[in-house]
Amino acid sequence: MGEKRYPLDARWRYAFERLGLDAGTALSRAGLSPEVLANPDSRLTTLQYLGLWRSLEQSLAPGQLSQSVAQFCSSTFTAPMMAALCCPTLLDAIRRVERFKPLLGPQRLRVEESENRVTIRQYCDPDALTLPNSLVVLEWHLILNLAQMATKVDPIVVSLTLPEACPEGRQLADSLGLELTLGEGNALVLPKGECQRPFMTLNDAMWQHFEPALLAQIRTLHAQGDFASEVKAILLECLPSGMVDKERVASRLGISPSTLKRRLGAEKRPFKELLAETRKELACHYLQQCHLCHTEISLLLGFDDPTSFYRACQRWFGLTPEGIKNKQAGIVPAW
Template sequence: MTRNQAFPLDAGWRLILKDLGVQPARVLRRAGLPEDLLSRPGQSLATSDYLRFWQSLEDEAADPLFALRIVESITAESFDPPIFAALCSANLMQAVQRLAKYKQLVAPMSLEIAVAGNGDLSLTPRWLQAPSGVPGSLQAAEIAFFVRLARLATREPVSAIGVTLPVLPTAAHARPYENFFGVPVRQGPNPSVSFAAADALRPFLTLNEGMWRVFEPDLRRRLSELDATATTAERVRALLLELLPSNAASIEGVAARLGMSKRTLQRRLEEEGAPFRALVNGTRESLARHYLENTALSGGEIAFLLGFEDPNSFYRAFLDWTGQTPERLRHAQRLN
């Protein structure tokens, strides 16, 4: 699979910089980037430019704790594909698998996932094509994100059981880092964070409300909102809206969530004239059209949210469904 060679840079950064009290133009000027970059839709940066942007942000913020401040500003209201997919997951173990796929599809990064014999989960992010090193604040923010995600999704004060960074916080700031992670930060060759097995498998309770609200009404129905008159097909569609982003939209997974056997589910759908595969494809097409017409998400991000392995698979499927490419539909929508 061809890996994306650039980091997406969306308009959400303007809000982040505002919350930090930092002027976007100053950050971009310091990084040698166009000062209107954050006003342009669909922008991305090569690794060297992205790292320079982040270093500029670190320098402009002049706050040793600003990486933690960025992470703590993340909420379940954020309109962000990886957060949405993660919050649709069953637990942290499944969520990090989706986040690893997101990085593989959308950015020149990888996320190494290791599960110990006792079930403890360790995560190590890696930046590919990083010629001059990764700013320490970016490394800290990357691993702090997983702790923030676990707390948001479980509604529990989850702590890490181990944290390493190549460059330790200064003595004056070691305590705030320890308070955030729940353990002292140790020095190691790579940034990493580990979670106890019980926390890695702790059920996620949240869905991303900000992302759900941008859906049209017929793409917003959830299983818990259906009444006793709903058909099996309607129940399956409601589940697929949640399971597709988490890449768990198998007939076995849907049947388990509905409390019935796979065979019973197949039989009921056949009686209603709604085969499972047709429901999956129909839901994917409806979501794809919505994303293309109402958001600025890239093809790679849409492919990710629909549970495709790569953008090319999504493009081929969309062409089969509609007879046109995603780009043509988006272009036609803009003309209208």
């Protein structure tokens, strides 16, 4: 088995610009060629990935990196953020992102539940290596920003633990009214009630900001008048969360699963057929966006792993995702 490699997010090119950084200098310091940003198929080893983050830490004032990148990520479309926002609660969102973390970088999340609290831990794979402080604190910022964005309530944090004091950690702890705890590992502890607070359904303003084309299609489907189109609209809203079984869709519509089945049957549109059709249309939408890697598209289509997405592409288009990208063929815009 070869060394693990991770996709280099194409949005880094814009992040460098937004942060006022010279990309060539930061990449060179990390031992990387500037050409990696221009290649959508660039993949980094674990050491290269961590080296790039440490290079970025050196490029900005102490404590600035994590908060600046968090602001960029929270205002820009990213697959993990979209998938998380489509979940029903913060706990569901973290678990959805936790599942895909190993495919996007060496950073790992582990969620531990007790009766009254939820502890979110971060560690590196392999665990002999250490995550940069800025990367750890960035994840805490993203989780807390997500909670505020999706519930419109500032989340309560019980404790914040890092192995060592750092400007990013102190700044975040201060903003939360906490003392930074120094201990073994990286941990964010939240009251369980905070993690189970229902997320607001993505409103039009959020959809318009993150996915205007999808918003237009959802509006079109809602206006069709037939029940199958209404179900497809719900599926488009829910797919990134991975929670698209009959029971959840029926709950969103305020009906029972048996009523869902009966009404779709009356229109001769089985649920399984609608789900596959909606996934294919969404795949057409995302496969035309070169900044998304295949793992991210898999996440947004509600699959549990990229292998399922690869098999679906071959079934739908007769090509792998790479073949589709290389040939620029087989994809017709769904909307």
